[in-house]
């Protein structure tokens with residue numbers, strides 16, 4: 001079963017025979033993105049490049065503008081200034097599962113997709129998230145974690161080049177969240193979209209991503225790769241070091257925890 | 258850790274902790290979660306219906322007693338038996354069916370037109386700014402007027418024939434359908450609209466996949482109001498200048514002081530209301546099986 005398979009992270013660069021790294025194609029290119037609500041600036045010029053296969057975690061305090069930035073990348077915010085270039089239809093996973101209550105699980109996963117290949121993929125994805133036998137269930141018949149798994153399947157059903165997630169596990173209990181982390185890592189390695197994951201959970205960011213951003217006062221105050229093995233990160237000595245550095249960056253001392 | 262005791266291969270797999278120490282498997286001890294058998298539930302339901310029928314039965318008994326003891330004049334209130342005989346006569350002569358058919362056609366035509374117009378208007382105003390400006394404000398103004406007050410005007414415009422009766426029903430039906438559907442469309446969760454955008458749904462697909470199903474519960478509420486109001490309006494419309502229909506039957510009976518026939522007409526109206534309400538509830542159950550508020554079977 002997929003849930004037990006070890007996850008591997010796709011490297012952000014492809015290495016040729018000579019060992020020199022050629023950069024992977026760019027998936028997200030944002031330049032000088034600004035956003036103000038009623039004259040109050042939230043984003044003051046964000047520059048961001050995300051390449052194919054990258055898993056980027058976006059950290060920031062509550063109200064720092066993480067969701068605002070993600071919505072801009074998802075093309076859901078038309079009032080932002082700056083230039084953003086993203087794939088035609090980036091997949092979006094929201095904090096709530098946002099399944100249509102009046103559609104069964106499979107039609108929810110297939111929402112907006114028409115080709116036969118998508119149907120095939122949707123079935124496989126439902127198996128991947130362990131809900132292959134619930135294709136005909138109504139969303140209300142699923143638990144919160146199951147609904148979020150369907151949402152994940154839906155996000156990947158269109159074979160997106162880019163997957164944008166806004167605290168997708170925020171509403172889940174700790175145990176379910178750990179399982180979802182494994183599942184996500186596995187699915188990402190299998191379907192290899194570029195990922196931007198908004199989270200306020202430093203552990204989540206360090207466990208899952210291979211690059212981490214911190215948004216402070218409307219700017220990216222930190223942007224660095226995470227050099228940790230794909231699995232077994234929590235017990236790696238580098239984990240605690242990076243974790244406390246990020247906490248400090250977010251203005252929370254390690255001792256406060 | 259010791260190996261779990263082996264259970265007979267035919268038995269259901271049991272957790273080792275639940276097995277007795279000797280390794281035997283006991284069956285049927287787990288009645289902690291005993292639920293009443295379906296038959297008991299059926300009996301309870303029958304009892305419930307029975308207790309609800311008690312009130313009407315008492316009324317019937319008092320009515321029968323009042324007539325038998327001549328407490329009231331039979332002109333004012335004939336005995337239950339007399340009313341029953343009148344009903345049988347009407348059925349045997351075919352008069353009841355004839356007039357019932359006329360009433361049904363009027364009600365259904367009016368309902369059909371009213372539902373179609375109400376839903377179409379609600380879609381137009383709910384989905385476009387122009388509709389909101391042009392229609393909604395007007396409808397919201399007219400809705401507070403009692404529809405039956407329009408009767409004189411409708412008669413002046415359309416005469417006293419069939420169109421007037423159907424039109425009155427249609428008018429009365431349009432408003433509840435419109436108002437409830439319109440409100441439901443307006444209340445469709447914008448988060449779903451946002452989701453549809455991220456999935457690249459066009460306007461038509463958005464309406465079909467999100468707006469219509471989201472507004473369905475509101476539409477069905479409107480439908481329930483509409484059916485009950487359609488009978489109300491029909492009753493009044495049929496008692497004026499009609500030449501057929503249940504209301505006509507009752508008006509005729511009044512002129513010859515046949516109170517029993519009037520009572521039969523009342524019973525028919527009550528039955529019609531009950532049947533149509535039950536039908537709408539069935540439709541609701543079927544159409545809203547996804548909703549947690551209405552458990553479908």
Ligand SMILES: Nc1ncnc2c1ncn2[C@@H]1O[C@H](COP(=O)(O)OP(=O)(O)OP(=O)(O)O)[C@@H](O)[C@H]1O
Nearest residue numbers: 037038042060061062063064065066067068069200
């Ligand atoms: N539609 C809006 N209208 C007005 N202000 C808004 C709107 N959306 C966001 N804001 C403001 O922009 C700021 C950033 O909001 P945003 O939702 O992006 O924060 P966030 O980093 O996602 O926070 P959280 O971690 O709590 O979700 C907040 O101060 C918020 O009040």
Ligand SMILES: [Mg+2]
Nearest residue numbers: 066067068166
């Ligand atoms: Mg947010």
